[in-house]
Amino acid sequence: MVDRQPELLVDVSADGVAFVRLNRPEHLNALSRGLLSDITTVFTELDRRRDVRAVVLQGAGGRAFSVGADLKEMHARDTAEDLPYEPMREATRNPYETVLECRKPTIAALEGWVVGGGFELAMACDLRIATDTARFLMPESKVGLGANFGSQMLPRLVPAGFAFEVLYLAEPFDAETGLRMGLLNRVTSPEQLDATVQAMVATLVSRAPITLQRYKAMVHLGSSLPIATALRLNPGPSPYLSEDRAEGTAAFRQKRSPQWSGR
Incomplete structure (x- = not known):
């Protein structure tokens, strides 16, 4: 029997920084139902912990922060269930809302593809640092989904014209474009991503x-x-x-x- 790796890894450093890593690199960190449930549970706990001062959210593998919803799992669920999933209508909390409402400062460290629900997770964080090779996409208008969270968060982060362009056209854009529209706080090289995140989070935990x-x-x-x-x-x-x-x-x-x- 092959041991399954946890889909979400959490490590809290001695200075109170929680590093939360999406851990489905073989699936480009697609957001399975289990992973979304884990995100909700973990961020609810981190919000309560007095020893946690800041949270860094990142993806494993380097190829993608997250490509969003696990469409294969979604298709299988659609064929097996009478009713499809609708956001904000199920018993569990919306995971993006849970990240957004975490009272600790949150940083998304973005490398590779940042797509759909993965993009929404990044928008739920307070600060976003991306590599210059990162690529962003909200593809929902191409696949018939709704980006419930993203359609509300994106126009709160960038001018409405940029938000409509990203949502309507469903075309990828690069990190420099994200920086220009105000979506990103920093853009750095892949080699310097960890150091850039560490520098920012070190400043955060030095503040009251x-x-x-x-x-x-x-x-x-x-x-x-x-x-x-x-x-x-x-x-x-x-x-x-x-x-x-x-x-x-x-x-x-x-x-x-x-x-x-x-x-």
Whole structure:
């Protein structure tokens, strides 16, 4: 009997960075039902863990971050079941929503093909770093799917004209185009991807965790509200009342690095 490798690998470093790796390289990290369930479970747990300061999401194998839905599995399911899957209508949480709502800073490290549901996973993260060989595609208009999450997230990340072009035409584009439209934060060589991600995540974990949590909540909750309402949001915990605020100002005065407690 051949032992099956887990479809999702998780490793938490000593400094509190969780590295989550899609692990179906022989299938270009296609999103099987099991893998999507694992993503939901893992990100729900990472959201709760006090020792996790940031999360990096990446794909195994180098050829693809993820090519999206496992269409072979979907076809088999369609022929065996009466009703097809519809997003936001099943008992389990939507995995893209789970990644989006994780309160820790999240980075997608993108190499190879980033397609469909894989593209949506990348959009669910706060920051996106890609290699200059990465290729992006939302193919749903060619195969009759709907990109439920992507059709809402993409126009929140890039100008509407770019979003319509990507969604309507279903044509691939490169990382430089993604950087120009504002989808990506950094573009680097494949050889420098890990180092670029490590540099960014090292900066993230050096910052006050309650402040980063507050920023994430304020950006997501306030982006669709009138400014007068958004300014009155108060998602807790408050950095203004935290022990970390006192530690941060003391460290500044004493010219030392702060020791954050997350309280």
